[in-house]
Amino acid sequence: MRNVLSVANLSKKYGDTIAVDGISFEIGRREIVGLLGPNGAGKTTTINMILGVLEPTSGSIRIEDIDIAKQRSRALSVTNFAAVYAPLPGNLTVYQNLRVFGLIYGVKQLPERIESLLQQFDLKQFRDTKAGVLSSGEQTRLCLAKAMLNDPHLLLLDEPTASLDPATARDIRTKIRSCATHGFCGVLWTSHNMYEVEEVCDRVLFLSRGRILLEGDPKRLPHEHGKSTLEELFIAVAREPLALERA
Amino acid sequence: MKLNRTFAVVLRHFYLMRGSPARVLPLFAWVGIDMVLWGFITKYLNAITSAGFDFIPVLLGAVLLWDFFIRVMHGVTMAFLEDVWSRNFLNFFATPLEISEYVTGLVLSSIATSSIGLIVMLVLASAVFGLSFLSYGAVVLPFLLVLFLFGVSLGIIGAGIVLRFGPATEWFIWPIPALVSPFAGVFYPITTLPKWMQVVSRLLPPSYVFENLRAIVSGGAASATALIWAVAFAVVYVFLGCWIFARVYRHTVRTGLIARYSAETVS
Numbered sequence: 336m337r338n339v340l341s342v343a344n345l346s347k348k349y350g351d352t353i354a355v356d357g358i359s360f361e362i363g364r365r366e367i368v369g370l371l372g373p374n375g376a377g378k379t380t381t382i383n384m385i386l387g388v389l390e391p392t393s394g395s396i397r398i399e400d401i402d403i404a405k406q407r408s409r410a411l412s413v414t415n416f417a418a419v420y421a422p423l424p425g426n427l428t429v430y431q432n433l434r435v436f437g438l439i440y441g442v443k444q445l446p447e448r449i450e451s452l453l454q455q456f457d458l459k460q461f462r463d464t465k466a467g468v469l470s471s472g473e474q475t476r477l478c479l480a481k482a483m484l485n486d487p488h489l490l491l492l493d494e495p496t497a498s499l500d501p502a503t504a505r506d507i508r509t510k511i512r513s514c515a516t517h518g519f520c521g522v523l524w525t526s527h528n529m530y531e532v533e534e535v536c537d538r539v540l541f542l543s544r545g546r547i548l549l550e551g552d553p554k555r556l557p558h559e560h561g562k563s564t565l566e567e568l569f570i571a572v573a574r575e576p577l578a579l580e581r582a
Numbered sequence: 583m584k585l586n587r588t589f590a591v592v593l594r595h596f597y598l599m600r601g602s603p604a605r606v607l608p609l610f611a612w613v614g615i616d617m618v619l620w621g622f623i624t625k626y627l628n629a630i631t632s633a634g635f636d637f638i639p640v641l642l643g644a645v646l647l648w649d650f651f652i653r654v655m656h657g658v659t660m661a662f663l664e665d666v667w668s669r670n671f672l673n674f675f676a677t678p679l680e681i682s683e684y685v686t687g688l689v690l691s692s693i694a695t696s697s698i699g700l701i702v703m704l705v706l707a708s709a710v711f712g713l714s715f716l717s718y719g720a721v722v723l724p725f726l727l728v729l730f731l732f733g734v735s736l737g738i739i740g741a742g743i744v745l746r747f748g749p750a751t752e753w754f755i756w757p758i759p760a761l762v763s764p765f766a767g768v769f770y771p772i773t774t775l776p777k778w779m780q781v782v783s784r785l786l787p788p789s790y791v792f793e794n795l796r797a798i799v800s801g802g803a804a805s806a807t808a809l810i811w812a813v814a815f816a817v818v819y820v821f822l823g824c825w826i827f828a829r830v831y832r833h834t835v836r837t838g839l840i841a842r843y844s845a846e847t848v849s
Contacts, residue, residue: 347838349838383838386676387835388672388675388835388838388840388841389838389840390835408680418672421669421672423670423673424665424670426598426601426602426668427594428597435590435593435597436590436673436677438586438587438589438590438593439587439590439674439677439679441678481673
């Protein structure tokens with residue numbers, strides 16, 4: 336399986352503070368990888384470095400074998416993201432936002448693509464509504480529609496279902512799962528919802544204090560470490576990372 | 583550089599303008615008020631001073647050209663500030679959009695908005711107060727070019743300052759034209775200024791425009807050498823502005839400021 340993302344020895348330091356400490360991992364095609372960890376573990380820092388909005392202190396990031404440090408624009412043209420902390424401009428309508436970002440990504444047959452995404456993410460009735468007046472769930476759906484605009488080969492999702500009701504969250508999970516299964520997309524997914532992670536992710540990486548502590552199948556990993564659920568394992572990582580590291 | 587990405591930046595500002603009278607009105611309202619105010623001042627000055635000297639091309643013409651420069655500069659910074667206010671940096675800069683494409687988009691947006699202001703000023707100044715740009719001759723084109731380039735450069739530098747020091751510093755940007763105007767000699771010859779201010783004036787491209795404007799109105803000729811210097815200076819300022827903005831952008835990517843811009847950190 337050819338990797339869509341290869342991260343090698345990635346570090347980020349802010350003065351004496353180490354936010355990310357030499358992590359390495361890969362994401363293959365049609366693979367959904369969960370990036371888990373307590374607040375401040377370095378998940379968003381890692382995502383920001385992959386998105387090219389934060390320069391690593393050391394290490395390399397290759398998207399589809401393109402080095403982001405050398406060919407940022409080319410690497411990001413096959414990438415997209417959605418994050419709860421990055422809503423689309425509220426002063427543009429749903430359609431206008433999708434058109435502007437579609438042009439930036441150079442999407443072919445953009446009007447048809449937008450119509451299909453409006454349908455897919457149940458946004459048709461909000462086509463001419465300003466994004467700022469949408470509910471948080473509708474804004475999340477708009478961000479996800481934007482994230483799918485360019486049929487990305489690498490999709491970065493930072494807590495994509497955080498503000499969605501359980502029914503909508505399930506629909507969104509199904510859509511992203513289907514995008515990975517039927518397309519050629521690899522997904523890096525962060526979430527604090529362990530039920531969701533277990534349902535969606537093929538593999539998880541547990542991050543603590545900027546380092547990858549554990550890696551494996553979310554269904555098997557808890558039992559391998561003497562825990563009954565993924566949530567218990569998460570709590571153990573958050574509270575006793577050193578004990579797990581020694582184990 | 584890909585045109586579709588630059589067009590996307592321009593289109594975003596077009597959408598904002600189209601849906602918002604509050605954004606469209608200032609494009610011509612303030613310059614219109616300036617034309618009316620200075621138009622009547624010049625008429626009054628013409629009435630109370632000795633016959634033979636016409637204040638309209640000197641004062642009203644200077645105000646028109648200076649307002650054009652301000653519109654160009656504010657056009658660039660306003661387009662940039664729209665992204666600050668809507669916290670759009672992460673969305674924009676986590677895409678294939680190159681910094682050169684983004685800045686070009688800001689400049690193109692400014693060309694569109696400042697042209698509206700220029701047309702309104704020309705119509706008002708000529709129809710109501712009888713100012714004829716033809717009286718300056720073809721030299722008006724390099725005048726406009728110099729002021730446009732200098733406006734673009736200060737707009738980009740202003741955007742760089744806000745990007746580097748946070749959204750609150752936008753209040754440093756608005757008064758920049760007022761700060762520059764005493765040195766640019768908009769209303770008086772540069773020789774009126776003390777020596778140290780004259781040195782600063784020589785470094786500012788608009789001062790060459792206004793010196794030449796006064797020379798033409800007084801019956802002299804424009805200095806081609808001075809205008810070539812002014813254009814060259816203005817081009818250098820544009821490159822300087824782009825260099826500063828690119829440096830600031832690199833700094834924000836290195837420190838992570840761009841990803842958490844609303845935090846207003848100046849680290």
